Amino acid sequence: MTDVAPHLRLTLKGAQKILAAAIAKAEEMKVPQCITVVDDGGQMLAFARMDGSRVLSMDSSNAKARTAASNKTPTGQIEDPMGIKLAIAMQGRFVNLPGGLPIIVDGIVIGAVGVGSGTGAQDVEVAKAGLTALPGAKAW
Amino acid sequence: MTDVAPHLRLTLKGAQKILAAAIAKAEEMKVPQCITVVDDGGQMLAFARMDGSRVLSMDSSNAKARTAASNKTPTGQIEDPMGIKLAIAMQGRFVNLPGGLPIIVDGIVIGAVGVGSGTGAQDVEVAKAGLTALPGAKAW
Amino acid sequence: MTDVAPHLRLTLKGAQKILAAAIAKAEEMKVPQCITVVDDGGQMLAFARMDGSRVLSMDSSNAKARTAASNKTPTGQIEDPMGIKLAIAMQGRFVNLPGGLPIIVDGIVIGAVGVGSGTGAQDVEVAKAGLTALPGAKAW
Amino acid sequence: MTDVAPHLRLTLKGAQKILAAAIAKAEEMKVPQCITVVDDGGQMLAFARMDGSRVLSMDSSNAKARTAASNKTPTGQIEDPMGIKLAIAMQGRFVNLPGGLPIIVDGIVIGAVGVGSGTGAQDVEVAKAGLTALPGAKAW
Numbered sequence: 001m002t003d004v005a006p007h008l009r010l011t012l013k014g015a016q017k018i019l020a021a022a023i024a025k026a027e028e029m030k031v032p033q034c035i036t037v038v039d040d041g042g043q044m045l046a047f048a049r050m051d052g053s054r055v056l057s058m059d060s061s062n063a064k065a066r067t068a069a070s071n072k073t074p075t076g077q078i079e080d081p082m083g084i085k086l087a088i089a090m091q092g093r094f095v096n097l098p099g100g101l102p103i104i105v106d107g108i109v110i111g112a113v114g115v116g117s118g119t120g121a122q123d124v125e126v127a128k129a130g131l132t133a134l135p136g137a138k139a140w
Numbered sequence: 141m142t143d144v145a146p147h148l149r150l151t152l153k154g155a156q157k158i159l160a161a162a163i164a165k166a167e168e169m170k171v172p173q174c175i176t177v178v179d180d181g182g183q184m185l186a187f188a189r190m191d192g193s194r195v196l197s198m199d200s201s202n203a204k205a206r207t208a209a210s211n212k213t214p215t216g217q218i219e220d221p222m223g224i225k226l227a228i229a230m231q232g233r234f235v236n237l238p239g240g241l242p243i244i245v246d247g248i249v250i251g252a253v254g255v256g257s258g259t260g261a262q263d264v265e266v267a268k269a270g271l272t273a274l275p276g277a278k279a280w
Numbered sequence: 281m282t283d284v285a286p287h288l289r290l291t292l293k294g295a296q297k298i299l300a301a302a303i304a305k306a307e308e309m310k311v312p313q314c315i316t317v318v319d320d321g322g323q324m325l326a327f328a329r330m331d332g333s334r335v336l337s338m339d340s341s342n343a344k345a346r347t348a349a350s351n352k353t354p355t356g357q358i359e360d361p362m363g364i365k366l367a368i369a370m371q372g373r374f375v376n377l378p379g380g381l382p383i384i385v386d387g388i389v390i391g392a393v394g395v396g397s398g399t400g401a402q403d404v405e406v407a408k409a410g411l412t413a414l415p416g417a418k419a420w
Numbered sequence: 421m422t423d424v425a426p427h428l429r430l431t432l433k434g435a436q437k438i439l440a441a442a443i444a445k446a447e448e449m450k451v452p453q454c455i456t457v458v459d460d461g462g463q464m465l466a467f468a469r470m471d472g473s474r475v476l477s478m479d480s481s482n483a484k485a486r487t488a489a490s491n492k493t494p495t496g497q498i499e500d501p502m503g504i505k506l507a508i509a510m511q512g513r514f515v516n517l518p519g520g521l522p523i524i525v526d527g528i529v530i531g532a533v534g535v536g537s538g539t540g541a542q543d544v545e546v547a548k549a550g551l552t553a554l555p556g557a558k559a560w
Binding site: 194195197199203220221223228231235237 | 461462487490491492501502506510
């Protein structure tokens with residue numbers, strides 16, 4: 001193992017492509033959403049709160065993106081009460097709700113997208129649409 | 141005074157125009173920035189963290205936007221130690237640093253833009269450029 | 281009872297031995313982990329976040345170590361909903377998940393180790409391996 | 421500009437080399453220290469609290485490392501009251517005290533080291549010694 005390893009980084013341009021595609025999908029579905037794109041450390045790169053979405057859903061879209069970046073898998077797949085315990089342990093920074101997808105390119109997690117304000121299924125659909133805009137990103 | 145009053149609301153589309161113009165200005169200046177657009181309640185509508193900007197400056201761009209929306213004036217104009225005392229009282233949600241400008245249309249505060257990661261003067265310049273993209277918005 | 285009592289204290293050298301043995305076990309298992317060693321007051325002495333582990337698991341490894349030092353027993357053995365209620369009451373500083381073990385020498389709790397990012401069983405296995413590196417420490 | 425850019429990542433092994441060299445220097449100076457190594461997003465990779473150091477200095481070593489990673493320059497060089505205002509705005513996650521140095525390899529910021537519990541000059545000396553252990557890291 002080396003001291004410093006090659007890595008990939010999601011640029012703002014890449015994050016904005018994902019955000020725009022997710023917004024377009026949500027508009028098409030007529031389901032306004034909060035949409036968050038984060039880097040591999042779970043920190044925000046790009047965000048949009050659509051007209052008519054729920055203001056508190058910002059917190060869940062942020063937490064979903066952060067959780068997907070950390071866990072490297074889609075969010076919302078942990079059995080309760082484990083999911084609830086983890087959410088409490090991580091003081092709400094983690095959430096076990098569907099709508100967060102990691103952004104994986106060449107097998108490397110470079111960030112995640114989180115969507116909140118619809119049903120779980122709607123949130124996932126919008127997040128998936130976002131990822132299709134990034135060439136080479138793993139589809140879920 | 142009536143029970144319910146006419147109001148104006150900044151849409152996501154309006155917020156995104158401001159964000160895009162601010163990014164374009166920061167690129168032209170070669171000063172990567174964190175840029176936050178909030179509604180009249182200081183809650184985030186749109187956000188971008190540019191490549192090469194300081195990750196902690198998210199906190200200051202958010203606080204500047206929140207402060208400008210609340211105070212209805214550009215940020216950073218309060219004499220110290222009053223500015224510092226207010227920031228402490230508001231636990232960092234308020235900040236007395238330049239780079240936050242209220243978005244005012246027809247005399248109504250509909251939101252604010254906050255910019256952080258450059259010098260104070262650079263942050264203000266980028267915020268001003270953002271506002272020029274919204275027809276009818278008061279110039280600062 | 282006297283005013284001042286004899287005590288034992290885990291040194292950084294002792295904490296680092298536990299950390300190194302836990303890392304070696306996690307490498308052998310090919311399960312990257314976040315590993316935290318705390319003193320008897322639950323405050324961090326030594327920490328490592330392994331390549332490929334989940335960044336949010338820092339919060340759980342910290343909470344597990346803190347909880348084990350406080351409760352003086354392995355974590356994750358409290359029946360729900362009591363465990364969840366305690367976690368909420370302690371605002372995430374306490375967690376009822378397996379992976380935290382107290383470090384007990386001569387019957388005195390001198391600290392704890394917490395492990396997070398694997399399954400509960402994997403976390404416990406790594407924590408146990410850590411303790412074997414400290415001569416005289418109670419095995420769990 | 422591309423969607424995804426090449427990047428470098430500090431491994432745990434690299435972080436531990438920096439930590440070990442910083443500890444060795446602090447021992448030689450007989451000044452016990454809290455030492456934090458973070459990734460490029462300011463999140464902890466490796467940590468040690470030396471015997472006899474000040475327990476609250478954990479908070480400052482963490483904040484110094486986070487600040488140096490974000491600002492991409494050594495900490496403690498901002499004029500007050502600007503430094504105080506930034507610290508308040510970032511709710512203590514930023515600190516304008518000497519002892520934080522970014523880790524830069526091939527011109528890319530891959531993390532930072534923060535040291536706290538001595539005088540500012542002692543903290544900087546220990547941080548510098550840490551960086552010498554990472555081949556190719558920029559010296560300060």
